[in-house]
Amino acid sequence: MTTAIYRILDASFNRIGEGFRTLEDYARFALNDALLAESAKGLRHDLATAASQLPRRELLAARDTPGDVGTDLQTSGEQTRAAPASVAVAAATRCQQALRSAEEYAKCISPNVAVQLEKIRYQTYTLAAAIETLPDRCNRLADRNLYALINGADGKDSFLKNLRSLAEGGVDIFQLRDKQLSDRELFEYGSAAMTALRQMPGQRPLLIINDRADIAIACQADGVHVGQDELPLASVRKMMPPASLIGVSTHSYAQAETAVLGGADYIGCGPTFPSQTKTFDEFPGLDFLKQIAASISLPAFAIGGINQENLNQVLQTGIRRIAVTAALQSAAAPQQAAAALKQSLSKAQ
Numbered sequence: 001m002t003t004a005i006y007r008i009l010d011a012s013f014n015r016i017g018e019g020f021r022t023l024e025d026y027a028r029f030a031l032n033d034a035l036l037a038e039s040a041k042g043l044r045h046d047l048a049t050a051a052s053q054l055p056r057r058e059l060l061a062a063r064d065t066p067g068d069v070g071t072d073l074q075t076s077g078e079q080t081r082a083a084p085a086s087v088a089v090a091a092a093t094r095c096q097q098a099l100r101s102a103e104e105y106a107k108c109i110s111p112n113v114a115v116q117l118e119k120i121r122y123q124t125y126t127l128a129a130a131i132e133t134l135p136d137r138c139n140r141l142a143d144r145n146l147y148a149l150i151n152g153a154d155g156k157d158s159f160l161k162n163l164r165s166l167a168e169g170g171v172d173i174f175q176l177r178d179k180q181l182s183d184r185e186l187f188e189y190g191s192a193a194m195t196a197l198r199q200m201p202g203q204r205p206l207l208i209i210n211d212r213a214d215i216a217i218a219c220q221a222d223g224v225h226v227g228q229d230e231l232p233l234a235s236v237r238k239m240m241p242p243a244s245l246i247g248v249s250t251h252s253y254a255q256a257e258t259a260v261l262g263g264a265d266y267i268g269c270g271p272t273f274p275s276q277t278k279t280f281d282e283f284p285g286l287d288f289l290k291q292i293a294a295s296i297s298l299p300a301f302a303i304g305g306i307n308q309e310n311l312n313q314v315l316q317t318g319i320r321r322i323a324v325t326a327a328l329q330s331a332a333a334p335q336q337a338a339a340a341l342k343q344s345l346s347k348a349q
C-alpha cells in the first residue's frame, strides 16, 4: 500500500506543479500581472518544499506511467477550451483537486506534509479567484482615471453644484469623504449625489463612499472605499451588493498585494507627496508608485498632494490614474483644474 500512496503523491505533485505553471503563464502573458504570476510561482515553490520532505527515491520508484490505467481516461471537454481564461480556470480546479488528493494521502505517511499541502490549497483558492476575477475588475474602471474626493463642508446645494461642475470637467469617480457630517447627512448627501449622477448623460461618473459600507448601501452608491483601519475587505464584500466596487488604501507593496489577492476593485496608493488635506509621517512616494505600476494591473490611483504641477512625476512612474482633493477644492476654477488634469491624463494613456 505504501507504494500506492507514493504513486498517488507523485502523480498529484506533477499535476499540481503543472497547474501552477499554467496559472503563472496566464497571469504573466495574458494578464500581464507580475504580482499574480509571482504568486503562482511562489505556490509552485512551496509545493516543491513540501514534496522535498518526502523521499524522492520512493516517489520516483512508485511512478509507473506505462502501467497507469488512467492515461486513456479523458472527458470530451478536456480537449477544447473557449479561451485562455478557461484554460486558467481548468488549471486552478485541477490544482485544487490534486492538492486535496495529495493532502489526504499524505496523511498516511507524513501529517506534517499534509498540513503544508492544506495551506497551499487554501492559498490556491485565493489566487484562483483573484486570477479569474481580475479581467472584470480591470474592465469596470478601464477608462476612468480622474478620481475626486469631495466633502459637504459648504452645504448640500454647494456640494451638488460642485459635483456637477467637476463631472463636466472630466471627473469620472467621486468619493464622498467627510469626517464631520452626521450619518444622516452622509446618507442625504450620498443619495442626492446618486440622483444627480443618474441624470447625467452617457457614461456617468461613479460615487464611492469613504469608510462606511452601511452608508454606501443605504444611499445605493456605486461602492465604498476602505483604509487599513476600517473593516477588512472580505467583511465589506459580504455586506455590499454583489456589483459594488470596493477600493482599498495601500501604503506599501505588501498591502497592495493583499488587496489584489483579496478581490479589491481598485487600490489607492499613497501618500505620494505632502498633502494639504491629511497629515502623514511617512511617504512611500514615487518609488512605491513605480513598484505598483511595474507589477500590478488592477486599477491603481496615486493619491496624496497630487496637482497639475507634479502630475508629470506621477505619470513618469507608469501610473495612469490619480485621486485628488486639494488640487480641485482649492483651485480658483475647479472645473478648469479638473479639465486640465484630465487632459494631461488622457495624453499619457
Ligand SMILES: Cc1ncc(COP(=O)(O)OP(=O)(O)O)c(N)n1
Pocket (backbone or CB within 6 Å): 147, 175, 177, 210, 211, 225, 226, 227, 228, 229, 230, 247, 248, 249, 250, 267, 268, 269, 278, 301, 303, 323
Ligand atoms: C482613493 C483613495 N485612496 C486612499 C484613501 C485613504 O483612505 P484611508 O487610509 O482610509 O484614509 P481616510 O480617507 O479615511 O482618511 C482614500 N480615501 N481614497
Ligand SMILES: Cc1nc(C(=O)O)sc1CCOP(=O)(O)O
Pocket (backbone or CB within 6 Å): 149, 249, 250, 268, 269, 270, 271, 272, 274, 275, 276, 277, 278, 303, 304, 305, 306, 323, 324, 325, 326, 327
Ligand atoms: C485622504 C488621503 N489618503 C491618502 C493616502 O495616501 O492614503 S492621501 C489623502 C489626501 C488626498 O487629498 P489631497 O489630494 O488634497 O492630498
Ligand SMILES: [Mg+2]
Pocket (backbone or CB within 6 Å): 210, 211, 225, 226, 227, 230
Ligand atoms: Mg478611511
